[in-house]
Amino acid sequence: MRLFKAKRSALSETALGSSQHLAAGLSRRQFGLTAAAALAMPTVLRAHGSPKITSKGTYDITVDRVRIDTGNFRKMGVGYNKSQIPTVLRFKEGEEVTINVTNNLRESTSIHWHGLVLPFRQDGVPGISFNGIAPGETFTYRFPIQQAGTYWFHSHSGFQEPDGAYGAIVIEPRGGERVRANRDYVVQLADKHPHPGSRIMRNLKRMPDYYNRSQRTLQTLIEDSRQDSLKAALKDRGMWGRMRMMPTDIEDVQGFTPLINGQSTSQNWTGLFRPGEKIRLRIVNSSAMTYFDMRIPGLRMTVVQADGNDVRPVTVDELRVAVAETYDVIVQPRENKVYSIIAESMGRTALVRGTLSPKDGYAGAVPPLRPRPLLTMADMGGMMGGMDMGDHVMQNAGGMQDMTAMDHANMEPAESSGMQSMDHSQMQTPDQPAMDGMAPSDMNNTGTPAMQGMDHAGMTMEDGADLFYAPGSGLTPKAYNGGKFLSYTDLRAARPLYRHRAPSRTIELRLTGNMERYIWSINGVKYDDADPIVLTYGERVRIRFINETMMAHPMHLHGMWSMVETGQGARNPIKHTVSVQPGVTTDIEVEVDAPGQWAFHCHLSYHADGGMFRKVVVRGRPA
Amino acid sequence: MKRFKLAGLVGLFLPLAQVTYAEPLIWGFQAEQFEYRAMDGEDAFVWDFDALVGSDELKFIWRSEAELGLTSEDFEKLENQARLQFPVSTFFDAVIGAYADTPDGAPNRYAGVVGIKGLAPQWFEIDADLFVSENPFFRFEAEYEALLTNRLILTPNIEVNLPLKDDAARDRGAGGAVVEIGARLSYDVVDRAFSPYIGVNYEAALGDTKDRIRASGGDTDAFAIVIGTRLMF
Numbered sequence: 001m002r003l004f005k006a007k008r009s010a011l012s013e014t015a016l017g018s019s020q021h022l023a024a025g026l027s028r029r030q031f032g033l034t035a036a037a038a039l040a041m042p043t044v045l046r047a048h049g050s051p052k053i054t055s056k057g058t059y060d061i062t063v064d065r066v067r068i069d070t071g072n073f074r075k076m077g078v079g080y081n082k083s084q085i086p087t088v089l090r091f092k093e094g095e096e097v098t099i100n101v102t103n104n105l106r107e108s109t110s111i112h113w114h115g116l117v118l119p120f121r122q123d124g125v126p127g128i129s130f131n132g133i134a135p136g137e138t139f140t141y142r143f144p145i146q147q148a149g150t151y152w153f154h155s156h157s158g159f160q161e162p163d164g165a166y167g168a169i170v171i172e173p174r175g176g177e178r179v180r181a182n183r184d185y186v187v188q189l190a191d192k193h194p195h196p197g198s199r200i201m202r203n204l205k206r207m208p209d210y211y212n213r214s215q216r217t218l219q220t221l222i223e224d225s226r227q228d229s230l231k232a233a234l235k236d237r238g239m240w241g242r243m244r245m246m247p248t249d250i251e252d253v254q255g256f257t258p259l260i261n262g263q264s265t266s267q268n269w270t271g272l273f274r275p276g277e278k279i280r281l282r283i284v285n286s287s288a289m290t291y292f293d294m295r296i297p298g299l300r301m302t303v304v305q306a307d308g309n310d311v312r313p314v315t316v317d318e319l320r321v322a323v324a325e326t327y328d329v330i331v332q333p334r335e336n337k338v339y340s341i342i343a344e345s346m347g348r349t350a351l352v353r354g355t356l357s358p359k360d361g362y363a364g365a366v367p368p369l370r371p372r373p374l375l376t377m378a379d380m381g382g383m384m385g386g387m388d389m390g391d392h393v394m395q396n397a398g399g400m401q402d403m404t405a406m407d408h409a410n411m412e413p414a415e416s417s418g419m420q421s422m423d424h425s426q427m428q429t430p431d432q433p434a435m436d437g438m439a440p441s442d443m444n445n446t447g448t449p450a451m452q453g454m455d456h457a458g459m460t461m462e463d464g465a466d467l468f469y470a471p472g473s474g475l476t477p478k479a480y481n482g483g484k485f486l487s488y489t490d491l492r493a494a495r496p497l498y499r500h501r502a503p504s505r506t507i508e509l510r511l512t513g514n515m516e517r518y519i520w521s522i523n524g525v526k527y528d529d530a531d532p533i534v535l536t537y538g539e540r541v542r543i544r545f546i547n548e549t550m551m552a553h554p555m556h557l558h559g560m561w562s563m564v565e566t567g568q569g570a571r572n573p574i575k576h577t578v579s580v581q582p583g584v585t586t587d588i589e590v591e592v593d594a595p596g597q598w599a600f601h602c603h604l605s606y607h608a609d610g611g612m613f614r615k616v617v618v619r620g621r622p623a
Numbered sequence: 624m625k626r627f628k629l630a631g632l633v634g635l636f637l638p639l640a641q642v643t644y645a646e647p648l649i650w651g652f653q654a655e656q657f658e659y660r661a662m663d664g665e666d667a668f669v670w671d672f673d674a675l676v677g678s679d680e681l682k683f684i685w686r687s688e689a690e691l692g693l694t695s696e697d698f699e700k701l702e703n704q705a706r707l708q709f710p711v712s713t714f715f716d717a718v719i720g721a722y723a724d725t726p727d728g729a730p731n732r733y734a735g736v737v738g739i740k741g742l743a744p745q746w747f748e749i750d751a752d753l754f755v756s757e758n759p760f761f762r763f764e765a766e767y768e769a770l771l772t773n774r775l776i777l778t779p780n781i782e783v784n785l786p787l788k789d790d791a792a793r794d795r796g797a798g799g800a801v802v803e804i805g806a807r808l809s810y811d812v813v814d815r816a817f818s819p820y821i822g823v824n825y826e827a828a829l830g831d832t833k834d835r836i837r838a839s840g841g842d843t844d845a846f847a848i849v850i851g852t853r854l855m856f
Contacts, residue, residue: 217770
């Protein structure tokens with residue numbers, strides 16, 4: 001990956017010294033405040049205002065029309081600094097950055113700094129934070145870097161991000177990296193499609209399965225008939241057909257070439273190492289639409305950070321990176337051999353291989369794609385409960401009626417034990433002190449009786465399945481080697497940013513849509529027709545995502561952290577993007593500590609554009 | 624939030640839509656039939672396409688269906704419709720529009736159109752339209768795409784035209800339906816943009832319509848081998 005050649009002013013990072021920044025770091029970041037301070041300012045520990053500036057840096061970015069060559073196809077797209085290789089910005093915590101963005105396109109552009117905590121005018125969302133950057137214009141962003149970790153940036157205008165406008169951000173903590181590693185590589189994933197984004201959207205609107213080439217066919221009917229019986233296979237198809245839904249509806253946009261750092265399998269991005277070295281891989285999923293499952297056959301990965309925030313190290317064999325998420329992992333190859341970094345799409349329609357090698361010029365093995373998953377009735381769980389039937393146009397209401405009319409006893413789920421495990425009695429709520437702070441009423445106001453059994457995280461199943469998937473979901477991941485697959489429940493914040501306290505209220509956001517019309521919405525209302533979500537500065541709110549669609553949605557709240565309710569109280573992971581799987585309810589808590597107005601949306605490009613998007617207005621400001 | 628450019632254009636077509644934050648305009652061209660028909664009598668060239676522009680809330684569609692006799696160079700059929708389509712349920716749109724049928728060698732017919740279009744359970748694409756004029760008729764079309772593989776697709780279809788009143792000048796008798804059934808085997812060569820097919824098509828007049836056609840010396844049914852392509856861009 002190309003290191004961004006930045007003009008950095010010579011102002012010293014060291015002159016202001018460790019004592020000062022240590023003090024600042026403690027007071028702003030640390031969890032254990034004195035009681036007095038907590039009383040004085042009980043709500044927000046991370047006040048904005050006057051962050052400690054220890055250095056200044058100036059960076060230049062151009063936004064250009066570039067030729068993109070994936071090895072499989074060539075197309076014109078958008079890129080930063082005239083390259084299809086993503087730019088990496090390297091900042092230091094405590095630095096005040098000045099970023100000059102020059103728009104060489106013939107249309108307006110913007111850059112959103114994904115995951116960065118900054119004044120909302122710097123957030124880069126046209127129509128919400130500013131007016132965008134006109135063609136030919138140079139816009140100067142200026143903001144203090146108040147955090148460390150791996151983040152990324154991308155255009156928030158039109159379909160420029162799927163067309164290639166993305167890059168990575170690496171911020172070194174004050175006092176240097178906390179995790180020692182000999183090598184440090186960004187691994188930025190993308191799903192490069194031969195079609196421009198605007199055309200993809202147009203095609204999806206007119207024919208939602210335009211890009212679905214994994215549909216069930218006569219062939220699969222014959223296979224299934226052999227496995228079960230023709231009657232069972234037809235019955236299963238009849239059931240899906242009655243609802244006009246497809247169990248193969250996992251990746252809306254197939255036919256892409258996945259890239260690591262702008263390079264396809266044939267172009268083979270390579271990271272060098274010497275045996276025994278510790279390598280830090282900063283995995284960023286900058287795809288428009290595609291979740292990737294990451295593995296390095298032969299190596300275990302120790303996850304040390306998620307979405308820029310350190311977590312207590314957890315070692316896994318494979319992990320799923322939702323769109324817009326980041327994970328930092330440490331690997332330590334001890335053998336003098338070539339390893340493959342494999343990112344395989346969740347729907348198993350494509351994969352990309354990168355290489356870790358002791359020497360340049362080698363390529364790791366490319367494994368075959370694993371069998372394609374199918375959605376199950378469990379993934380439709382959300383459509384059965386608590387749906388507002390009012391808006392038939394927006395909702396798959398017809399499907400729901402069919403669902404409720406369905407005789408469950410007659411269903412023969414293809415191969416899964418899905419229905420059995422949907423028996424809620426098998427789920428057990430462990431005693432968890434973490435939930436103590438929550439008012440009992442918070443637990444019951446979901447309004448979705450069918451979902452009661454799964455409406456809060458922190459529950460465990462007897463078989464230890466991932467609780468962030470509907471029990472019996474076709475999407476529940478399994479590690480390639482039968483080993484450990486990372487779950488949100490494994491993520492424990494290393495340093496909580498806020499004092500743990502009960503939220504003052506719960507905001508329910510049902511993630512809704514109509515797949516046949518390719519309309520995506522929240523609470524049945526798409527962005528164009530929706531009022532903003534209003535939050536009050538200083539409050540802590542719980543946001544409850546109830547996924548009533550059959551697709552996973554990576555929900556991204558700008559400007560404020562999303563603390564995912566995994567049942568670990570103050571150690572709940574601190575994220576900027578939270579994946580909500582089909583048929584699942586996932587809670588996050590947000591300390592409302594950023595005045596202004598912010599975007600809040602599903603990070604799948606065509607879902608956001610289809611209407612699963614909200615403006616959030618934060619009323620009030622620090623006293 | 625994203626595109627303001629098209630706001631004005633959308634506004635022209637879509638007085639109903641809120642244009643504060645215009646979503647991308649939906650537009651395109653889609654031909655289900657674009658084919659050569661080899662028949663016993665005169666061979667013909669046939670098209671059936673929709674060109675559309677609009678939004679989730681309202682679409683304008685120009686629908687054209689024609690059959691051009693290749694020896695006579697006469698249009699046996701030349702229908703054009705201007706249709707407005709808007710959602711009324713999860714899977715169905717309502718349609719209102721205007722219809723003009725202007726073949727060679729037969730009187731022209733104009734009508735208002737009221738109908739529905741959508742997706743029925745088990746993936747049947749349905750069009751049901753009432754053509755309102757002095758010579759009213761009802762038309763029902765259904766189509767199913769059977770995926771033999773993800774690119775090799777067999778599409779059976781049926782179209783029923785049911786005259787509700789006699790139309791002597793066009794040899795149509797009330798209740799005497801004209802039924803067309805076909806099946807086309809297509810292969811998606813370029814995305815779904817270009818999908819050549821071969822197939823069969825059979826058309827037959829029934830009841831009073833059949834009698835009228837026979838009396839005026841015409842063919843009451845026609846079988847054709849078809850070769851053509853589906854188009855979508």
